[in-house]
Amino acid sequence: MIEMVFRSEDVPVEDRFDRWRELMRQCTAPLELDSEYREDFRASQRLLDLDGIVVWPTKFQPVQFRRTAKLIRQSDPEQVNISIPVDGTLYVVRDGHEMAYGPKSLCVVDSSREVEVRTTACQVGIGLDIPKALLPLAGGEIEKLCRYRLSGREGFGALLTSFLSQVARDAACYQETDGVKLAKIAVDLLSALITHHLGTGDIISPDSHRRILAMRVRKFIRENVSDPSLTPGLVAAAHHISVSYLHQIFKDQGITIAAMIRHVRLEGACRDLADPVLRNVTIQTISDRWGFASHSTFTRAFHAAYGIAPRDYRQQEGVGVRTR
Template sequence: MIETVFRSEDVPAGDRFDRWRELMRQCTAPLELDSEYREDFQASQRLLDLDGIVVWPTKFQPVRFRRTAKLIRQSDPEQVNISIPVDGTLYVIRDGHEMAYGPQTLCVVDSSREIEVRTTAHQVGIGFDVPKALLPLSGDGIERLCRYRLSGREGFGALLTSFLSQIAKDTTSYQKTDGGKLAKIAVDLLSALITHHLGTDDVISPDSHRRILAMRVRQFIRQNASNPDLTPRSVAVAHHISVSYLHRIFNDQGITIAAMIRHVRLEGACRDLANPALRNVAVQTIAARWGFASHSTFTRAFRAAYGILPRDYRQQEDMSTRTR
């Protein structure tokens, strides 16, 4: 993984807009950019090169982007861009029609088509560029996809948004050689999103299906860890697969479903025990909140995982907070 960082405050005011525009050219198809704030442009952006695909978390003042026929003739990288507003709205004009994309919606842009995008307020978002050749697109697939205002709050859109947001939030836990692995996951999720909306699910390979299913299961467990009835069987039923198939998927990754459920619950309990606002909440109440059937079951699991009793961990974290 290669990371490039831009912060406008590191650049003389008169050069900020041009420097940011140069950076944008590295992660998108060539664009015409303009802004009423170009004399002292405020922006920050990171380019995360994941072995051929690019993720770019960004913040910037109001801007207008234009991809013209002339620019397309000059250079077309044949890529798909996914823009995900986090704060602010993108106004996109295609073929004379305008669509607005608010927070947690996914805007699909084809580098081979003319487009105009404008923002009217400070914008925070994540961009994601992928070569078309890596995606299950044929015929008018990309044209049809561009007509959708895809949700980033549910289904595959939520999985993709969550994954890209996590990468954007923190890259320190990844090694330089992890770029290819992260790229494969991102492309799998985008491919699943595409085939779901275009009705072409049979295009995705069996390996991709398994990787996508594993991510859906992990997200489901995180969302339902507090439910004491969450079991491998209930997870399998929720995903319309057999328990044995569910176990096979995760055995290949060196973990059992039961262990994953326990791990997520213990992580949640740790956060609560370390939270000063929950200092007066009984340990057994926290255990029950995270789906443990009994206080003794929770205590044994916690000690096995962390080598310390829950009450001692809370006291340790409390003392640490007080001495900061």
């Protein structure tokens, strides 16, 4: 993974807008950009290059983007852009029709078509640029897809949004060579989202199906880990698959579902034990919060994983000791 960072405060006032505009040209198709704040433009943006697929978390003041016929003739990278507002709204005009995209909605833009985008307030979001050749799109399907206001709160849209947010948040944890793996996951998730909405599900390969299902399972575990009854059987039932197939999906990753559930619980409990804000919360309460069947079960699992008792770990972190 290759990362570039832009912060307007690092640039002379008179150069801020032009520098940001140049950065935008590196992460998306060429655009005409303008802003009423261009005299002292404020923005921050990162470019995460995942083997030719670009993820770009960004925050900027109100701005207008235009992808014109002239710019398309000059340069067309033949790519799809997915913009996901986190805070603020995108107003997108295609063929004279305007659509608004609020937080956690996915806006699809085709680099080969004219478009106007504007924001009226400070915008926080994340973008993804990916070559169309990598996606299951044929004929006029991209045009059809652009008409959707896709949800980033449920289904494959939620998985894609969560994945991109996590990549942006944990960028420092990855090595440069991890970009290829992360790019493959991004392609699989976006492909699944596309085929789901266009009804072309047979295009996705079996391997892609398994990777996407694995991500859905991990997300389900994180969201339900506080439930003491969360077991491999419950996870399999929630995804309408057998327990044996569930284990098969994770076999190559060297972890069982039970171990994954335990790992997520222990990580959460570890954070709580080290959090000074929770110093008055008992270890029993923390154990219950993370779905352990009993205090003794938690203590044994914690010691087996970290070589130290929860109480001693809490004291080691300087938070104080509360067991009951």
